[in-house]
Every structure is written in structure tokens, then in C-alpha cells.
Amino acid sequence: MANEDYVEGGIETSESYSYWRKVFQRLKKHKIAMVSLWFLVVLILMAVFAGPLSFGNNPYSYIKSVPWAPRPELAPPGPGHPLGLDNMGRDAWSRLLYGGRVSLAVGFICSFIGAAVGLFFGLISGYFGGITDMLIMRFTDFMLSLPVLPLMVVLSSVIKGSLWTIIFVISIFSWMGVARLVRGEVLSLKEQEFTEAARAIGETPGRIMWIHLLPNSMAPVIVAATLAISGNIIYEATLSFLGLGIRQPTPSWGNMLNGAQTFMLTAPWLMWWPGIAILVTTLAFNFLGDGLRDALDPRLYR
Amino acid sequence: MRNYLIRRSLELIPVLFAIAFVSFWLVSKMGDPFAVLVLNPHVRPEDIQRLRHIWHWDDPLVVRFWYWLKDFVWPRQGWGLSTLAPGQTALQLISRRIPVTIAFSSTSLIAAIILSIPLGVYSALRQYSVADYILTFFAFFGMSMPTFWFGIMLIYLFAVKLHWFPAAGYHRAFFIIKGVPVMFDKAPRWMQFLDEAWHLTLPITVLTVFQVGGWLRYMRSSMLEVKSMDYVRTARAKGLPERTVIYKHAFRNAVIPIITLIGLSFPGLIGGAMITETVFAIDGIGRLTYNAVMSQDVFVAMALIMIFSILVVIGNFLADIFYAVADPRIRYS
Amino acid sequence: MEKEVLLEVKDLRTYFYTEDGVVRAVDGVSFTIHKGEVLGLVGESGCGKSVTSLSIMRLVDAPGKIVGGQIIFKGEDLLKKSEEEMRKIRGSEIAMIFQEPMTALNPVYTIGDQIMEAILTHQDVNEEEAKKQTIKLLDLVGIPDPKKRFNEYPHEMSGGMRQRAMIAMAISCNPDLLISDEATTALDVTIQAQILELMKDLQRKIGMAILFITHDLALVAEMTDSVAVTYTGKIVEYSDVRSIFKNPHHPYTYGLLESIPSLLSEKTKEPLPAIEGMVPSPYRMPKGCHFNPRCPFATDICRKEMPELKEVEPNHLVRCFHPVNVKEEVS
Numbered sequence: 022m023a024n025e026d027y028v029e030g031g032i033e034t035s036e037s038y039s040y041w042r043k044v045f046q047r048l049k050k051h052k053i054a055m056v057s058l059w060f061l062v063v064l065i066l067m068a069v070f071a072g073p074l075s076f077g078n079n080p081y082s083y084i085k086s087v088p089w090a091p092r093p094e095l096a097p098p099g100p101g102h103p104l105g106l107d108n109m110g111r112d113a114w115s116r117l118l119y120g121g122r123v124s125l126a127v128g129f130i131c132s133f134i135g136a137a138v139g140l141f142f143g144l145i146s147g148y149f150g151g152i153t154d155m156l157i158m159r160f161t162d163f164m165l166s167l168p169v170l171p172l173m174v175v176l177s178s179v180i181k182g183s184l185w186t187i188i189f190v191i192s193i194f195s196w197m198g199v200a201r202l203v204r205g206e207v208l209s210l211k212e213q214e215f216t217e218a219a220r221a222i223g224e225t226p227g228r229i230m231w232i233h234l235l236p237n238s239m240a241p242v243i244v245a246a247t248l249a250i251s252g253n254i255i256y257e258a259t260l261s262f263l264g265l266g267i268r269q270p271t272p273s274w275g276n277m278l279n280g281a282q283t284f285m286l287t288a289p290w291l292m293w294w295p296g297i298a299i300l301v302t303t304l305a306f307n308f309l310g311d312g313l314r315d316a317l318d319p320r321l322y323r
Numbered sequence: 324m325r326n327y328l329i330r331r332s333l334e335l336i337p338v339l340f341a342i343a344f345v346s347f348w349l350v351s352k353m354g355d356p357f358a359v360l361v362l363n364p365h366v367r368p369e370d371i372q373r374l375r376h377i378w379h380w381d382d383p384l385v386v387r388f389w390y391w392l393k394d395f396v397w398p399r400q401g402w403g404l405s406t407l408a409p410g411q412t413a414l415q416l417i418s419r420r421i422p423v424t425i426a427f428s429s430t431s432l433i434a435a436i437i438l439s440i441p442l443g444v445y446s447a448l449r450q451y452s453v454a455d456y457i458l459t460f461f462a463f464f465g466m467s468m469p470t471f472w473f474g475i476m477l478i479y480l481f482a483v484k485l486h487w488f489p490a491a492g493y494h495r496a497f498f499i500i501k502g503v504p505v506m507f508d509k510a511p512r513w514m515q516f517l518d519e520a521w522h523l524t525l526p527i528t529v530l531t532v533f534q535v536g537g538w539l540r541y542m543r544s545s546m547l548e549v550k551s552m553d554y555v556r557t558a559r560a561k562g563l564p565e566r567t568v569i570y571k572h573a574f575r576n577a578v579i580p581i582i583t584l585i586g587l588s589f590p591g592l593i594g595g596a597m598i599t600e601t602v603f604a605i606d607g608i609g610r611l612t613y614n615a616v617m618s619q620d621v622f623v624a625m626a627l628i629m630i631f632s633i634l635v636v637i638g639n640f641l642a643d644i645f646y647a648v649a650d651p652r653i654r655y656s
Numbered sequence: 657m658e659k660e661v662l663l664e665v666k667d668l669r670t671y672f673y674t675e676d677g678v679v680r681a682v683d684g685v686s687f688t689i690h691k692g693e694v695l696g697l698v699g700e701s702g703c704g705k706s707v708t709s710l711s712i713m714r715l716v717d718a719p720g721k722i723v724g725g726q727i728i729f730k731g732e733d734l735l736k737k738s739e740e741e742m743r744k745i746r747g748s749e750i751a752m753i754f755q756e757p758m759t760a761l762n763p764v765y766t767i768g769d770q771i772m773e774a775i776l777t778h779q780d781v782n783e784e785e786a787k788k789q790t791i792k793l794l795d796l797v798g799i800p801d802p803k804k805r806f807n808e809y810p811h812e813m814s815g816g817m818r819q820r821a822m823i824a825m826a827i828s829c830n831p832d833l834l835i836s837d838e839a840t841t842a843l844d845v846t847i848q849a850q851i852l853e854l855m856k857d858l859q860r861k862i863g864m865a866i867l868f869i870t871h872d873l874a875l876v877a878e879m880t881d882s883v884a885v886t887y888t889g890k891i892v893e894y895s896d897v898r899s900i901f902k903n904p905h906h907p908y909t910y911g912l913l914e915s916i917p918s919l920l921s922e923k924t925k926e927p928l929p930a931i932e933g934m935v936p937s938p939y940r941m942p943k944g945c946h947f948n949p950r951c952p953f954a955t956d957i958c959r960k961e962m963p964e965l966k967e968v969e970p971n972h973l974v975r976c977f978h979p980v981n982v983k984e985e986v987s
Contacts (some may be wrong), residue, residue, distance in 0.1 A: 108589065166338065167590060168635055171597060171628055174612065175628065285483060553681075553754060553756055554759060574760040576764055650763075
């Protein structure tokens with residue numbers, strides 16, 4: 022839409038461009054969100070460059086001996102091994118770095134899948150309405166009333182395996198929120214003129230959904246997806262902690278804590294870092310998501 | 324109101340039925356409970372076949388589902404493998420384990436409600452104050468904290484280092500009263516209660532912190548939203564004192580969406596309880612689920628998933644009732 | 657003046673300090689309401705009418721702030737009153753009805769409860785008496801079966817009924833001034849007429865003054881004694897109602913009058929002339945007279961300077977360099 026303001030000098034930029042620029046400006050004012058964003062960038066870089074940052078160690082090799090401890094297993098931190106060695110004599114620092122890779126990947130991918138599936142169901146449900154809507158929403162409510170964690174535990178014991186099975190198990194339960202959100206958004210967009218106009222000139226439902234409804238319902242989805250990343254990281258960590266998620270020898274922040282309680286007395290430092298890593302990462306995603314919500318919804322930003 | 328409740332309870336039936344089928348189907352994929360017997364040289368293959376037949380393991384899925392549902396309602400005795408004692412049904416086992424789970428998770432649910440709602444309102448009324456920032460930070464901390472790790476940390480600090488609270492279990496085996504050991508069950512009621520409270524303090528803390536953060540934030544934003552509503556302005560224009568405006572007009576409306584949120588968070592509560600029980604070695608149904616899954620005890624796991632689903636559905640139903648009480652628009656439609 | 661002055665607003669300024677800059681929603685508004693008089697405050701949306709009324713009630717929310725002026729009510733400046741003193745005035749001496757009867761009533765309390773609340777706050781009566789009064793009020797504003805309606809929730813009533821209930825609430829303590837902020841805008845035309853009739857009727861019965869805020873000049877003709885036309889937070893024309901309708905001097909008022917459909921006018925077959933363009937963005941006001949980009953008579957001076965509010969006829973004030981319809985002056 023063209024802007025009809027009578028402005029002396031200066032040309033109004035296109036509405037969508039200025040919208041996103043404004044969102045970014047507002048986000049920049051949100052200090053905690055910006056700190057979180059930079060922190061996450063550093064964290065992702067650390068996970069990407071886990072190899073070079075490992076001081077020549079790798080997360081899978083068993084160290085034969087260290088000079089400062091009688092046995093390599095559960096050896097305290099020392100030169101070359103800033104976080105010590107785990108209960109099998111592997112370098113905890115490099116496992117933390119590589120574990121970050123796994124945990125972040127699971128968080129991002131599950132959140133992406135959840136958002137995509139949620140968008141799909143939400144768009145269809147909101148656009149077509151009627152019985153389609155009823156069926157999808159009933160199914161969504163049904164999924165929302167399942168005891169998630171017990172089912173995840175059962176599921177991951179049924180399909181044991183790789184990183185991808187964990188991603189599958191978590192993704193199954195992470196789309197419902199987005200679906201409801203998008204449906205609500207579409208229902209209100211449907212009433213607006215541009216949708217009516219698009220229908221009037223004979224555009225196909227698929228095109229209307231893709232061109233008009235999808236971009237316009239993106240804002241809340243981005244917020245929900247960002248917040249979902251932290252939830253998914255916690256799910257992965259929890260399952261791995263229970264021994265049902267990422268399996269040894271692949272490191273993840275969760276499975277590094279798997280035996281934490283048993284060596285709590287002898288090597289407490291081993292349980293600090295993976296937990297702190299999970300906490301600050303989820304904290305950062307939550308703060309970022311919150312900042313994004315404020316930036317995208319100026320109504321609340323007063 | 325009555326019609327609304329009747330309609331809501333009728334709607335629950337297909338939901339429960341669907342949950343039952345899905346959980347049955349899922350758990351039945353967990354493994355063949357009779358596979359262990361094959362390894363046992365003292366069990367003849369015919370006996371295994373007979374057992375499979377008795378437990379309908381050789382029937383098609385739908386038929387098995389029917390028998391399972393029947394067994395769930397009219398339970399049969401267990402068959403003496405793994406978690407189940409001989410002659411014990413899955414439901415008997417569960418009913419022995421369920422009270423502690425309900426006790427400590429409902430305590431933390433109530434604690435979380437009592438904490439989050441007033442603090443959320445306070446945070447909203449003092450938006451951008453120091454107190455608001457502190458509360459916000461704690462709320463985010465609670466939302467971001469992985470339950471199991473928080474539990475481990477509390478055990479490390481308060482049990483291992485400070486010895487203020489026990490590290491595991493939910494009651495001691497016996498008391499020493501006047502130099503004489505007395506079994507827990509034989510001790511006076513108040514001693515039992517105090518001992519259980521002492522044991523459950525840390526688990527309840529973990530589960531409460533897990534819930535408080537999100538609700539506090541939600542209550543805050545709900546209150547902020549309602550504060551700018553027209554009817555709040557009307558109330559002010561009437562000349563009502565600010566206290567009445569906030570606590571009668573704004574609060575009552577702001578709390579309605581929280582009820583829905585609390586209703587939706589029962590699955591999360593059950594998950595949290597399961598983790599907490601596992602970390603603190605509390606013999607409730609959460610830990611039982613974990614053990615059942617780990618030892619591939621299909622029958623117990625099935626029953627447990629069903630119990631959890633029923634708990635969730637009951638929780639949602641209770642939330643619906645509260646919702647209808649709070650919001651006349653629902654009550655009368 | 658033969659009548660006693662009830663409310664005098666002098667050079668009122670209410671600004672909103674938003675993240676994008678300062679919005680001067682009300683920028684130097686002055687007007688007077690006498691006892692029992694009805695003043696119309698007219699203008700398109702976004703011209704600071706509602707903010708004016710909220711300023712009088714001292715109910716402007718952050719980021720808005722009253723930054724200057726005086727609001728003299730019964731000889732006392734409301735802006736100097738404490739919040740507690742102000743609270744006692746709200747609802748009892750100055751009452752207000754809002755645009756949206758759907759959202760202005762609290763959905764979780766009954767109509768009766770919400771009206772009774774006002775009575776209990778300002779009058780020294782017990783609950784039973786307040787209930788009796790409430791039912792009487794419901795009856796007075798034309799709500800059928802008031803005893804039953806007392807216990808109904810807002811969502812069970814129609815828009816018109818809700819607005820009647822709002823009026824009952826507003827007049828419950830016999831206010832001296834009633835502020836009606838677009839009270840009929842959200843209603844159907846027939847309901848609108850009924851509500852207007854009710855307000856006029858009550859005004860005559862109770863003798864209260866009304867500040868009647870609307871964007872619809874046609875309603876003003878029916879309701880009010882005098883009219884103030886606002887544009888971008890300033891009054892552009894101010895006079896008694898006859899004079900404005902007969903002789904609109906400001907091009908904006910003229911444009912507003914032109915856009916009223918008239919059954920009697922032979923112009924009905926032509927499309928209604930509308931004022932071109934839109935109210936300027938509050939963040940970027942045009943230089944000079946704020947109306948100049950839309951004004952057919954604008955000249956260089958209009959683009960440079962803001963005109964003053966001047967008396968062009970006795971008791972008829974206009975803020976324009978080139979007022980139209982002024983007989984003795986040829987522009």
C-alpha cells in the first residue's frame with residue numbers, strides 16, 4: 022500500500038522494508054536480547070570450530086595416563102585438559118565442544134521441523150476451515166493432552182538409534198503450538214481485504230497461502246520457534262541424561278551428565294559444565310525469543 | 324454450567340480412547356515381553372507359547388487392544404516377571420506408587436500457583452522497576468533450567484555438602500524413638516508426615532521452580548494487557564479507588580488465560596515429576612515408568628502411560644471447570 | 657453570559673512521548689461549557705478529541721502526559737487536584753461514556769454489579785438501597801425488565817442495551833458534566849437515534865452539561881448548543897451550532913459539512929464531495945497551517961505560518977488565513 026502522508030521532502034520507503042528495519046531497531050534496543058544474540062553467535066562458532074578449539078584432543082579417544090592423577094578416569098583439570106577427564110578417561114572440554122554441536126543441532130532442527138509442520142497444519146486449518154479445521158484442531162488438542170515426556174521415553178526406547186531418531190521423537194511433539202498460532206493468525210488475515218481480493222481474482226488456495234498468508238503470519242512463528250529451541254535442547258538433554266537420547270560414544274550435553282550422580286563426590290567438576298552450558302544456552306534462546314516478541318509486537322512495547 | 328460440564332466430559336471419552344490406543348500401540352512396539360523367557364533353559368517353548376496365548380500376544384493388534392482395555396478396567400494378576408511381584412496386577416503396583424507422586428507434584432503445583440500469580444501481578448504493576456527486572460530474571464532462570472540438572476545441583480549443595488536434606492527417597496526406613504528403632508509404618512503419624520516433608524523439600528523445590536517461571540511471565544503480560552483495556556478505563560472513570568480497579572476489574576480478567584495455561588501444563592508437570600523422581604530416587608509412578616521402560620516391562624509401561632493420560636485429562640477437566648467459574652462468557656454459552 | 661460557567665479548558669496541551677517522537681495529540685485547546693449546555697467536539701479520528709476528554713478526566717495513560725494548560729471545573733483547576741480528590745470527582749461530578757459498549761463494560765461482572773459499584777463508591781447508601789437505585793436507573797434509560805437485566809452479563813446484551821447500561825452507570829450519581837466520547841458511533845443507525853434521543857431526554861431531565869464528542873457533524877446539529885471543530889489537536893473553528901451550520905468559515909468545517917448526505921439536497925445524485933487526503937501522520941506535521949496540504953484555498957502564507965484563532969463574527973472563532981463565507985471580506 023502506498024503511503025498517503027503529506028510529508029515535506031523525503032520519500033516513504035516500502036512498508037515491509039521499513040517494518041523489518043523497525044523490528045531490528047527495536048531489537049537492538051533490547052539489551053539482554055542483543056547480548057544473548059552475540060553469545061549464541063559465539064556459541065555456534067565454538068561448536069563449528071570444535072576441532073581446532075580442542076587443544077589437539079578429540080572427544081572419542083581414551084587418554085592412557087595423565088601426570089597429575091594416578092588414573093586418567095575422572096582426572097581433575099590439568100594442562101591440556103581444562104575440564105579434566107570423564108569417567109572413561111576422555112577429554113571433557115572437547116566432549117563439551119562436540120556435545121554443543123549435537124545439542125544445538127537437535128535444538129535448531131527440531132524447532133525448524135516443528136515450525137514447518139505447525140505452519141502447514143495451521144495454514145490448512147485456518148484457510149479451509151470447516152471439517153478440515155475441526156479435524157486438525159482436534160488432533161492438535163489431542164497431541165497437547167498427551168503426557169509428552171513418558172511418551173518420548175517410550176518412543177526413544179522403541180526406536181533406538183541415531184541423532185535423527187531423537188530429532189524425530191522430539192519433533193513429533195513440537196509443532197502444536199505453532200499450528201494453533203498460525204491458525205489464529207490466518208483466521209484474522211482471511212478477513213482482510215487482500216485475501217478477499219486475491220480470491221476474487223482467482224488465485225489458487227495454494228498460492229494465496231504461500232504468497233499472502235505465510236509471510237504475514239511469520240512474525241509469531243519466528244518467536245515461537247526461537248523459544249522452542251530452548252525447550253527442544255532441554256528435551257534432548259533430558260532424554261540423553263536418562264540414557265535414551267544420544268548414545269555413547271557420541272557426546273551431547275545431556276549424556277555427559279548421564280553418570281553425574283555417581284561421581285558427584287569424586288569429580289563434581291564434570292557435572293558443572295554441561296549443565297551450565299545447557300542453562301546459559303536455553304537462557305539465551307529464551308531472552309532472544311522474548312526480545313523478538315517485543316520487537317515484533319509493538320503493541321506491548323510501550 | 325451443568326450442560327457445559329456434561330458436554331465437556333462427553334468430549335473426553337473419544338480423547339481418552341484415542342490416547343489409550345496410541346499408547347497401547349506404541350508400548351506394544353517396545354519389545355516382546357516373552358523374549359527373556361526364551362533364554363531361560365528351565366522354561367519350555369510350549370509354556371512360552373501358552374503364556375503368549377493367555378496374554379493374547381498372538382492376536383492381531385485390535386483384538387489385543389480390546390483385551391488390554393478390558394484388563395485395564397478389570398485387571399488380571401501379573402505373571403511374576405520383572406517389576407511385578409507374583410500375583411500382583413499392574414494397577415495394584417501403580418496404586419501403591421501413585422500417592423507419593425500425586426502428593427509432591429500437587430504440592431508443587433499449588434506452590435507454583437501461589438507464587439507465580441501474585442509475583443506476576445506485582446511485576447506488571449511495577450513494570451520496569453528493579454523488582455520487575457529481578458523477578459523477570461528469576462522467571463527466565465526457572466524457564467531455562469533443565470530440571471534434572473537443577474535436581475542434581477540441589478542434591479550436591481544441600482545434601483552432599485551441607486547435609487541439610489536427604490539426597491534420595493521419600494522417607495526413612497525407621498525412626499529411633501527413645502533409643503528403640505521403630506519402623507516407619509509404625510511411627511506416629513506426625514513423625515511420618517514431617518519426615519516425608521523433609522525428604523520431599525528438594526524435589527518439590529525443583530518441580531516448583533520448573534513451573535513458576537513461565538506462569539509468572541504469562542501472568543505479567545496478561546496483567547499488562549488487561550490494564551490497558553477499555554473496561555479498566557471505565558472503572559477508573561467511575562471514580563473507583565485504584566485498588567478496586569486493579570484487583571477487582573483487572574485481575575479477575577487477567578487470571579482467566581492463566582487458568583487455561585495451567586490446564587495445558589499438566590503434561591509438563593507429569594514429565595517434570597518423572598525426572599524429579601528419577602533424580603531423587605523417589606518410588607513414585609514417574610520412576611516406575613522409567614524403570615519399566617528400561618527393563619522392557621511392557622504391561623506396566625502400558626498401564627502407566629494410560630494412567631498419565633487420565634491424569635492429564637482430569638487436570639484439563641478441572642482447569643475447564645475453573646475456567647467456566649471465572650469467565651461467565653463460557654458458563655452461559 | 658447569562659449562564660454560569662461549569663468547565664473552562666484553557667490552552668490544554670497533552671503530548672505523547674512515544675519511541676518514534678513526540679505526538680502533540682492536544683495542542684493548545686480552549687473551550688468553555690456552561691451549566692446544562694451541550695458542546696460538540698467534532699473532527700476526524702486522530703484529531704485529539706478523545707485525548708481531550710481523557711485529559712479532563714485526568715485519565716491519560718503513559719506515554720501520554722498533560723504538559724500544560726488549565727482545566728477549571730466549578731472554579732477549581734482539576735490539574736492541581738490530588739489523585740484522591742480527582743477520584744472523588746470522577747463518576748460523581750464528571751462522568752463518561754465510551755465509544756465501544758462491547759469493550760467498555762467488564763465482561764466478568766453483571767451489569768447491575770457494575771452500576772451499583774459507582775453508586776456505592778460515591779454515595780453513602782447500603783447495598784440494598786444501591787440495588788434499588790440501580791434498577792430505577794436501568795428503567796430510566798429504557799432497559800426493559802430491569803430486575804432481570806440487573807443480573808445479566810454484558811455479553812448477554814445487545815450493543816444498544818449495553819450503551820444504555822453505560823449511560824445508566826454514567827448518570828448514576830447525577831453528574832454535572834457528562835462526556836460522551838463517540839458514544840453512538842459503534843451502533844446501528846436506528847439504535848444510534850434512540851440513544852441520542854435518550855441522552856437529550858436525560859439532559860433535559862437532569863440538567864447536566866454534555867461534552868459531545870463525535871466525528872459526525874450531522875449528530876452535532878441534533879444534539880448540541882455550540883460546536884468546536886478540531887484538527888490535529890487544535891481547534892480550528894468554534895461557535896454556536898446555528899452559526900457553524902449556516903456559515904462555516906474554515907475550509908475544513910466546510911468540507912465536513914459538504915460530506916453530509918442530505919435527503920433534501922438535489923446534489924444527492926452526485927457523488928458526495930469528500931475532503932481530499934487524510935489527516936497527516938502525527939509524527940510529521942506539515943509546516944504552517946496543518947490543513948494546508950488538503951486545503952483548496954491554501955496560499956504561501958498557509959505553508960509558512962500557523963494561523964491564530966480569530967473572531968470573524970461575534971462569538972465565532974476561526975483559525976484560518978482565508979476563511980470562506982465571510983461576507984464583509986473578499987479574499
